[in-house]
């Protein structure tokens with residue numbers, strides 16, 4: 001049997017794909033790393049090109065914090081999250097044990113690919129509520145936070161400085177939307193000297209009494225699966241972001257994907273997901289949900305390369 005290609009269909013399609021994949025090959029070679037997975041490379045490249053056309057002036061970046069801007073592991077050990085860094089404030093064995101028990105119970109549920117977000121939601125509320133109650137019982141002192149962060153193994157991902165500094169230089173707003181603890185998160189960014197004025201943070205903030213002792217958490221609780229609602233409730237404060245039609249969204253959980261919906265309507269959204277843990281079980285759901293998936297990549301290399309390209313157009317600021 002002979003196969004004939006219809007030239008007017010075949011040739012243009014091939015050349016279009018060649019042009020599109022050129023972006024990965026030549027302009028953003030980081031996208032060809034073996035740790036980078038994409039469901040539809042052509043769509044990713046088309047979105048990045050469209051975002052580059054508008055440039056820095058039309059861009060906003062929305063990012064999760066724990067295990068997205070921070071490393072997941074270092075030298076084979078888990079890097080502490082903002083909640084677990086608080087353990088260092090009070091070295092009470094019992095509390096530390098209870099928090100670890102809660103983590104061992106609920107973290108596997110949080111990342112379980114066989115449960116729906118609806119199933120996980122009440123359990124996440126249970127986890128966060130119990131941890132916050134434990135922390136309040138400990139009468140955590142505000143003046144000890146900086147020291148706790150300094151003594152912790154808190155670590156932003158390799159390449160974090162390029163990421164934060166570049167966004168600031170290009171005047172691109174960075175919204176950090178975290179279900180962690182806002183006060184601790186701010187301290188981590190500050191101690192790394194990248195807390196620039198273009199950063200806005202939505203997170204769980206601690207409420208201290210006049211003596212500087214923790215007495216409650218402020219506002220509506222944010223956990224990993226109610227970020228959309230959380231974003232919507234802050235929409236007035238985020239009005240400045242509405243004028244920016246293009247969104248680069250970074251996260252490590254499927255719940256992070258809903259933040260952009262809550263903030264505003266967008267023209268182009270590119271989502272990058274860090275797949276840190278349980279890779280085999282979760283690969284498929286991550287590839288289906290995020291545009292770009294970074295497997296066990298502890299660096300900001302790919303987001304930095306994409307940002308460098310998007311902000312490389314002239315006359316957009």
Ligand SMILES: Nc1ccn([C@@H]2O[C@H](COP(=O)(O)O)[C@@H](O)[C@H]2O)c(=O)n1
Pocket residue numbers: 064065066067068081082083084103107110127128131177178179180224253
């Ligand atoms: N007691 C807790 C509660 C939550 N976590 C983890 O922190 C993450 C939340 O912060 P994001 O910046 O990622 O929104 C969440 O994914 C939990 O796994 C924890 O370690 N301890």
